[in-house]
Amino acid sequence: SQKIEQNSEALNIQEGKTATLTCNYTNYSPAYLQWYRQDPGRGPVFLLLIRENEKEKRKERLKVTFDTTLKQSLFHITASQPADSATYLCAPANAGNNRKLIWGLGTSLAVNP
């Protein structure tokens, strides 16, 4: 069955460092993959989308890579700030049904001042 795996352990880093979150998927080939941020008590908020023919996408301090051979996406936050503390969700599209996203459980990131 289709499966999404994100870092199960919470990630704690020092302010100013780069945070790297991992998303691995198995048993399908998504046409694109999205990353969302979720704060406690709120709905997910879209951050970045990367398509299968793109290797890397950037937006300000955020960078996403997509390796279709490894079936993996990496999400980087450079010069991290305490305000970046949140849960980050990976959501590859379901192949053949592009509006249907399959969601990972998320990785909790804590940036310490």
Place this chain on the structure above:
Amino acid sequence: DAGVIQSPRHEVTEMGQEVTLRCKPISGHDYLFWYRQTMMRGLELLIYFNNNVPIDDSGMPEDRFSAKMPNASFSTLKIQPSEPRDSAVYFCASSSQETQETQYFGPGTRLLVL
């Protein structure tokens, strides 16, 4: 824009009661999604609509769950009868051809079934 609006924000009910969750998508969006989120299973898609028509309801857990979208600005998710295992946060999200695959989420309804 007000964003996706959901009501109620919190609902506490007793097992066996009917629960109705409501969603107003962003104006002009033609896709609407209902999700359920729990700690153990994460975010699960229950059903989604395009132009008010259900496209994929394969995530609806069982016949106790039903969803409707009578017009472009309103959708309901109903659970009848409710059970304690239905306790979760239910999110509604919307998107459009212009936003492409990006989904905009509401604040969620936190449901507790006793």
